[in-house]
Amino acid sequence: MVKYKKQIRIALRNCGFINPENVDEYIVREGYAALGNALTNMTPEEVIDVIKNSGLRGRGGGGFPTGLKWELTRKVDADQKYVVCNADEGDPGAFMDRSILEGDPHTVLEAMAINGYCTGASKGLIYIRAEYPLAIKRLKIAIDQAREYGLLGEDIFGTNFSFDVELRYGAGAFVCGEETALIHSMEGLRGEPTVKPPFPSESGYKGMPTNVNNVETYANIPVILLKGADWFSSIGTEKSKGTKVFALAGKVNNVGLIEVPMGTTLREVIFDIGGGIKDGKKFKAVQTGGPSGGCLTENHLDISIDYDNLIASGSMMGSGGMIVMDEDDCMVSMAKFYLDFTVEESCGKCSPCRIGNKRLYEMLDTITQGKGTLEDLSKLRNLANVVKDTSLCGLGQTSPNPVLSTMDNFLDEYMAHVKDGKCPSGQCKALMSYIINADACVGCTLCARVCPVDAISGEKKMAHLIDDDACIKCGACMDKCKFGAIFIQ
Amino acid sequence: MTKHLKDYNMADIKLPENKIQELKDVCASFNHDSGDLIHVLHAAQNIFGYLPAEVQELVANELNVSVAHVYGVVTFYSFFSMIPKGKHPISVCMGTACYVRGAEKVLDEFKRLLSVKVGETTPDGSFSVSCLRCVGACGLAPVVTVGEKVYGRVSPEDVKGIIAEYK
Ligand SMILES: Cc1cc2nc3c(=O)[nH]c(=O)nc-3n(C[C@H](O)[C@H](O)[C@H](O)COP(=O)(O)O)c2cc1C
Numbered sequence: 001m002v003k004y005k006k007q008i009r010i011a012l013r014n015c016g017f018i019n020p021e022n023v024d025e026y027i028v029r030e031g032y033a034a035l036g037n038a039l040t041n042m043t044p045e046e047v048i049d050v051i052k053n054s055g056l057r058g059r060g061g062g063g064f065p066t067g068l069k070w071e072l073t074r075k076v077d078a079d080q081k082y083v084v085c086n087a088d089e090g091d092p093g094a095f096m097d098r099s100i101l102e103g104d105p106h107t108v109l110e111a112m113a114i115n116g117y118c119t120g121a122s123k124g125l126i127y128i129r130a131e132y133p134l135a136i137k138r139l140k141i142a143i144d145q146a147r148e149y150g151l152l153g154e155d156i157f158g159t160n161f162s163f164d165v166e167l168r169y170g171a172g173a174f175v176c177g178e179e180t181a182l183i184h185s186m187e188g189l190r191g192e193p194t195v196k197p198p199f200p201s202e203s204g205y206k207g208m209p210t211n212v213n214n215v216e217t218y219a220n221i222p223v224i225l226l227k228g229a230d231w232f233s234s235i236g237t238e239k240s241k242g243t244k245v246f247a248l249a250g251k252v253n254n255v256g257l258i259e260v261p262m263g264t265t266l267r268e269v270i271f272d273i274g275g276g277i278k279d280g281k282k283f284k285a286v287q288t289g290g291p292s293g294g295c296l297t298e299n300h301l302d303i304s305i306d307y308d309n310l311i312a313s314g315s316m317m318g319s320g321g322m323i324v325m326d327e328d329d330c331m332v333s334m335a336k337f338y339l340d341f342t343v344e345e346s347c348g349k350c351s352p353c354r355i356g357n358k359r360l361y362e363m364l365d366t367i368t369q370g371k372g373t374l375e376d377l378s379k380l381r382n383l384a385n386v387v388k389d390t391s392l393c394g395l396g397q398t399s400p401n402p403v404l405s406t407m408d409n410f411l412d413e414y415m416a417h418v419k420d421g422k423c424p425s426g427q428c429k430a431l432m433s434y435i436i437n438a439d440a441c442v443g444c445t446l447c448a449r450v451c452p453v454d455a456i457s458g459e460k461k462m463a464h465l466i467d468d469d470a471c472i473k474c475g476a477c478m479d480k481c482k483f484g485a486i487f488i489q
Numbered sequence: 490m491t492k493h494l495k496d497y498n499m500a501d502i503k504l505p506e507n508k509i510q511e512l513k514d515v516c517a518s519f520n521h522d523s524g525d526l527i528h529v530l531h532a533a534q535n536i537f538g539y540l541p542a543e544v545q546e547l548v549a550n551e552l553n554v555s556v557a558h559v560y561g562v563v564t565f566y567s568f569f570s571m572i573p574k575g576k577h578p579i580s581v582c583m584g585t586a587c588y589v590r591g592a593e594k595v596l597d598e599f600k601r602l603l604s605v606k607v608g609e610t611t612p613d614g615s616f617s618v619s620c621l622r623c624v625g626a627c628g629l630a631p632v633v634t635v636g637e638k639v640y641g642r643v644s645p646e647d648v649k650g651i652i653a654e655y656k
């Protein structure tokens with residue numbers, strides 16, 4: 001975690017401060033006190049009221065009010081209900097949930113038990129990605145220790161409340177982060193989403209009422225109960241309370257996890273906490289919300305981060321990935337990169353998402369090859385809107401966002417590819433040539449030696465030449481040249 | 490993410506008896522409940538290294554579901570593989586953080602030096618190359634893993650050395 005002012009640690013309060021494999025260290029820091037107090041001194045309704053009044057909203061991306069979700073699940077009558085923790089963390093470039101699970105697994109177990117008490121569920125399930133072996137190991141240890149201490153199991157804290165937690169493993173499918181797909185995956189099926197309603201709170205795992213919350217959402221619960229709704233709601237903006245953890249990555253100096261109060265500006269995050277752009281380059285854009293989000297520009301740097309502001313600016317909060325791009329990044333390629341991801345991760349159940357995203361990808365590919373036309377641009381926008389409006393689940397409904405937001409904010413870059421056959425940031429391989437400036441080249445032969453395909457020729461101490469047909473545009477020569485003699489055209 | 494059975498070179502594979510028994514025991518420990526199919530497949534891939542048609546048939550029998558159902562699940566999830574991985578499975582992270590920091594060039598270099606495409610294994614069975622979506626080590630981008638070992642801040646020039654470590 002990058003250490004700076006402007007940060008408040010709520011969800012990450014214990015990460016790095018306790019030994020996550022020792023329940024005693026969690027207990028010393030008021031661990032399980034919120035659960036004990038809730039079970040012995042409060043009714044489920046009272047606990048739900050605290051969560052509602054705190055203003056906590058889901059950190060998994062949707063931003064749904066957490067207290068309200070708990071109340072909805074509570075109100076449904078059923079013999080068996082389930083509490084689920086969504087630890088699928090599929091947004092590539094984000095690792096908030098992983099850090100919480102690895103650094104403070106008990107906070108999630110405690111919050112799930114509180115959730116069980118409020119909703120009337122006796123079983124908890126954590127759906128975790130198989131790619132996170134350390135988090136899985138720590139969760140297993142934590143569950144064993146909690147059972148040993150009677151913090152999970154029968155008659156917790158001497159009350160008649162019983163609750164236990166089991167793990168369910170993902171197997172590498174982004175769409176399984178979507179709650180209905182996640183539930184199917186937990187049932188041993190293909191992780192395909194279904195239409196809502198019915199919402200999981202009415203009919204979820206095995207057809208029973210199921211309350212799904214994200215890891216970070218859970219990590220806030222025990223603190224809110226200990227410190228009170230007023231304390232929590234005093235942090236943040238009018239409609240977004242508390243803090244948000246972001247995984248700051250890309251072209252910033254300080255990469256890593258940060259936790260800031262809602263309402264912090266993007267500028268503060270990127271320049272004060274993130275220490276500005278790497279190698280003194282110029283800021284170009286920041287993508288929030290992962291493949292479902294959009295890119296924000298210079299003009300958006302001073303908006304304060306909360307659910308509603310980000311949506312109003314054409315992006316979204318998402319789960320907390322924040323990727324910073326500099327002047328060297330081509331925005332058309334960026335949109336193509338995200339579409340490549342969506343095409344691969346689309347489950348294929350609905351045609352707008354399965355076919356539409358593929359077509360969007362192909363159009364973007366044509367444009368990055370310099371073969372696009374103006375007509376393609378309008379088709380691209382049209383199709384993007386169709387996919388957004390007609391897809392079955394959140395994946396397809398948001399996958400065109402990177403395309404639309406780059407078109408809105410960087411239309412000139414699209415135009416340059418289409419009209420002039422140029423990639424202004426020099427990233428699209430098909431549109432560039434590496435050239436050696438004969439005046440600056442001293443003939444040190446370094447470039448010829450690093451060239452993986454031997455496309456560079458020239459005598460020692462004489463200017464070298466790149467054979468454009470053989471060149472695979474890997475850029476190794478330019479990275480290595482000490483004299484700045486190689487440039488892109 | 491669709492893969493087709495015909496894409497795989499399926500020689501008739503004889504599964505070792507002891508491993509078959511091990512998998513049957515796993516199925517029994519889950520009470521042959523098809524709701525635990527994904528757990529069973531994870532275990533099966535651990536035992537056999539991959540999930541050839543023969544293993545899928547065995548699982549289907551044990552859990553009392555159709556082979557088509559098992560195949561549908563196996564092909565849905567990218568974690569499950571129907572071809573054996575190399576002795577040293579190389580994965581290049583193509584998550585966003587790694588992509589912005591040049592993961593594509595690193596991947597290209599692995600493909601070039603080993604003469605394989607993504608998802609393939611070298612003819613001698615020693616290396617396979619695949620892509621991953623974020624291993625959660627974005628601070629170290631670009632990230633490459635070989636087996637359990639993680640390499641951070643990898644540049645295309647480092648690739649040769651990494652491969653050499655396993656030769
Ligand atoms: C395509 C897609 C992927 C999602 N991935 C995740 C994820 O990785 N983690 C997560 O907590 N929520 C994810 N969600 C949101 C969940 O569907 C759900 O809203 C969330 O888990 C609810 O928890 P919360 O209210 O605490 O945020 C995803 C949604 C969609 C549409």
Ligand code: FES
Pocket residue numbers: 092093094582583584585586587588622623624625626627628630631632
């Ligand atoms: S994007 Fe590569 S480790 Fe996260």
